[in-house]
Amino acid sequence: MLSAIFEKNTKKNSDGAISNVICNSAKQGLIPQREYFDKDIANSDNTAGYYIIEQNDFVYNPRKSADAPYGPISSYKYVDPGIVSPLYLCFRAKSIINPRYYEWYFKSSVWHRYIYMSGDSGARHDRVSIKDDTFFAMPIHLPSENEQRRIASFLDILESRIEKQRTLVDSLKKYKRGVIRTLLTPEYCKFKDAKWTSARIGDLGSFIKGAPLSKADIADEGTPFILYGELYTTYNEVITQIVRKTKANVEQQYFSQIGDVIIPTSGETPEEISTASCVMVPGVILGGDLNIFRCSKVDGRIISYILNHVVSRNIARIAQGKSVVHVQANELAKIEIAYPDFKTQENMVTLFEAINAKIAQRTKELELLLEQRRALLQQVFI
Known part of the structure; x- marks a missing residue:
């Protein structure tokens, strides 16, 4: 005992x-x-x-x-x-x-x-x-003292490998942020012949609110479904796979179009609410507490990267509230952004996707190491 x-x-x-x-x-x-x-x-x-x-x-x-x-x-x-x-x-x-x-x-x-x-x-x-x-x-x-030492030593080695992998993933994410901020800032962008335009977000497209649905509407089967809270926990700047479903019926306007940019209307902090995702899957029901931005003048993925990495502080400044903060679409519409021509947008998206793929690969390796550690702990101490 x-x-x-x-x-x-x-x-x-x-x-x-x-x-x-x-x-x-x-x-x-x-x-x-x-x-x-x-x-x-x-x-x-x-x-x-x-x-x-x-x-x-x-x-x-x-x-x-x-x-x-x-x-x-x-x-x-x-x-x-x-x-x-x-x-x-x-x-x-x-x-x-x-x-x-x-x-x-x-x-x-x-x-x-x-x-x-x-x-x-x-x-x-x-x-x-x-x-x-x-x-x-x-x-x-309790195994022998020698076996205890060997078990602890082996697990320490595995832990060191996990920490190195975690550091690698964190470094890649920092590198990604640096690349995005640099390339999406006109004075620092290294793409040759890039032509830049400035405009207020509201002049580039239109906002609608998400469908009046919540967690209670999640189902095992049905139509793909995105909740606002998942922008903080599940999705990144670009969404290509949907994890939730719902059997709810909603009007057609709430179904995603490729390139829709979704932005939460509420969160716990101004910094948290300064996030966005571009939905690259059609026919997804976009749930409540989401601002849906639809634009044909700029690639939605570029808009998402700009909102997350270039003007996130601007979004944080317009957030209102204390225990729960909110962002209104009419305030988002006033934020001015700079965006490049379509050809440069395509080149940027290709580069950003390559970096994302590398991060995803390294993250998967980290998850496998963590699962190996979990399994070993259960086997060693059972």
């Missing part, structure tokens, strides 16, 4: 001598609060109730997230002691262990079955309810 290896740590910072507040992030692990702000960490000077943690201690943050559906468990790697929120569960080894082996154990999902997911109506839905007795009573398979 886990209790044979670890014991709960409840030593508190009663005299307030330690001020090094540590947060447990699902993506970054245990890091000082000054490097990562966590809304669950108190912002007062009273940290007497915080738990003191030392090097190689483990900390469980019970807040659920997409990256850690049962909350992250991380080990503390710093030499100097730190303090963590009393909302966290802290535990430390009773004797010398290989901490890296246990870090990998807690990155797997085999321990999730020993966590109590509260169904109480009064419980916070973003948190796991921890029952200490159940948690520390979980059985854990």
Whole structure:
């Protein structure tokens, strides 16, 4: 059982001598609060109730997230002691262990079955309810010390490969942004004989609102369907494949035409709402909270790239609201853009698609590595 290896740590910072507040992030692990702000960490000077943690201690943050559906468990790697929120569960080894082996154990999902997911109506839905007795009573398979070291070493090598692949994907995305911004800025564009025209968006085409549909209209079968929220999570500047369907019936005006540019009408932040996608598939139902821009004077893909990478700050400035921000079509129509002649547009699209294909290839390789890691974790610690 886990209790044979670890014991709960409840030593508190009663005299307030330690001020090094540590947060447990699902993506970054245990890091000082000054490097990562966590809304669950108190912002007062009273940290007497915080738990003191030392090097190689483990900390469980019970807040659920997409990256850690049962909350992250991380080990503390710093030499100097730190303090963590009393909302966290802290535990430390009773004797010398290989901490890296246990870090990998807690990155797997085999321990999730020993966590109590509260169904109480009064419980916070973003948190796991921890029952200490159940948690520390979980059985854990322990190979020899040599095998633990070899397992941890192999998984570390795989993790290093994943991080290199992730860095490569991020670098390609930054390169893409730089290329697009440069080529779509007249004074920096390197295409010879490019002829540029400036105009307000509203003078190039027309806006309509999306169909009055929502998530409730998603179905397993039916007509391809795009929701505004998917522009933040699923689609990029150009859409060639549709992931959703609906059985809803709507008027013909809400079905996509090749080259339609869709822009969300609402979002959580001005920066988030500064996005757009060009739909290159006909007959797709374009859902609610979308501004649909139709234009025959400029390739919709070029409009989308301009909106995402050249005038995104202009869109952010016209966004209105606090908890939810909105962008009106009549305000979008006032934004002035510069666009090249059709031949240059075609050349740009060809280049941008080549970069997108390279990013997609490298991203797929990253996804395969992540799936390999997930499968290995399940096999090693089962």
